[in-house]
Amino acid sequence: MTNTTILIAAIVFWLAAWFANTRLAALRPERGPMVTVINLAIPVLFGAAILALWEGITRGFGVPTVILPPPSMIWERITNSVPTLWADFQQTYLKGVVSGYLIGCSLGFLVAVLVDRSPFWKAGVMPIGNLVSALPIVGIAPIMVMWFGFDWQSKAAVVVVMTFFPMLVNTVAGLNAAGHMERDLMHTYASTRTQSLLKLRLPAAMPFIFNALKINSTLALIGAIVAEFFGTPIVGMGFRISAEVGRLNVDMVWATIFVAALAGSLSYGAIALIERSVTFWHPSMRSERP
């Protein structure tokens, strides 16, 4: 196929997908499996159309691969360099992100439960925690690299600091989410502090805690990758990106970004699934049907 045919085919596919989506969206079935199918089919078609358009434009207009490689080339690169990508993934995600995420989230949670006992500390910690959550914390990456060395420990340290504050703020807010009526009820049962914490306030805080877990899953990956820009052994996703950008191997950069995107979406999805089973009682989890 010549380049022009590819371009035309891509545009035709895009128009067809757009048309199909318009018709699908107009269907509005009432209930049943059709709703799920349509809600899934429309975004998938849209994504496929974007990919086709990307492929068509890059090939059709002969865009230099240094600027934007076509998706087929990126996919080829992904399948060809699985061992490298896997080693990077292990270094950055399995070592740096996961350990930092676990430590950061549990520390934030513990401090929140401690702070919750005293209104004075709560009043002091909350505004500062909110402020720090808005700060560019990735900036501490060079300091952590100096303190903990080039290997994954420094990346985990950055992730700990980045995930700590959202967890702290959200958990403290969540522990206050239980209503007065319920608290009074616990009081009339003569429940102790621990009992009311475990049986009422922690379950009520779960939606907030999962919110923080979801925010943190993205933050953690960002923190680890950016920290690798400041110094790393010769393996890791951040290292791969900065090294291959320097050599103008843009397809390898896209391959790494694809892995990062996959890891990010999958961990987000996994947390959302757990949330569904833990906070099944929350109004936001109700299905749309009355």
Place this chain on the structure above:
Amino acid sequence: MIRSRILPILTVVAAIIAVWYAFAVILNAPFERSAAERAGETIGFVELLPKTMAQQRPVLPAPHQVAVEIWETTAEKSITSKRSLIYHAWVTLSATLLGFMMGTALGILLAVGIVHSRVLDKSMMPWIITSQTIPILALAPMIIVVFNSVGVTGLLPKALISTYLSFFPVAVGMVKGLRSPETMHMDLMHTYSANRAQTFWKLRWPSSVPFLFTSMKIGIAASLVGAIVGELPTGAVAGLGARLLAGSYYGQTVQIWSALIVAAVLAGLLVGLIGWIGGWLNRRMGVREARA
């Protein structure tokens, strides 16, 4: 008021500074001890204490060292000097603001499209949400280098990263906001036989303003992070990110910390400014607080 709100905050700040000093002493002490050992002397704690807070390249600089560095590089340097932190902060701030404005505009446009078109809603909303689970900052070096290779340098590539980071909170917040009018109000507009444009300008747009400002606060913080990270791969020319990178290359910890503090102050000011404008607008428009 002062007792119940300011006092706890001040206590926490004081506690943080105290812990900071303690760690500065603990972390910097080994260097002084080994220096004393090499000189063949034994060093007591009283002599050790001031020395740990006056090192050239401490592991952790004491707060007052950072404060002195910030004072020297802001107030005592002319603004045009390359050593002035105000100059570097301005470089970062300009990219942040440009990107933030583009991102906000894009977010609002997307939200308007999504609210009015079922096809757009169904096909784009899942992707917008997925796009945020992707560590987008990883794209930053590539965007910079690719634009450099085409000959576009300076402000725009950094601003584009900020744009990408800030459009999402605005788009999602605005979709919520534009849909926030109650059914009663929508029905009222309908009985007035208002067309779509009238409903939009007279009902949807005003009721989305509180949502807009809440999401703009998140957006501008994300923009600043984007601009700082966008400065890393250019080889540390100018900007707060460049100061961080240069500091990490040459082991200038005081410089890193002062750049960090300035970035934090900048973020605080920007978020505070937007919050203040939002609050003022809300009062003018008669919006009741505690929503959004």
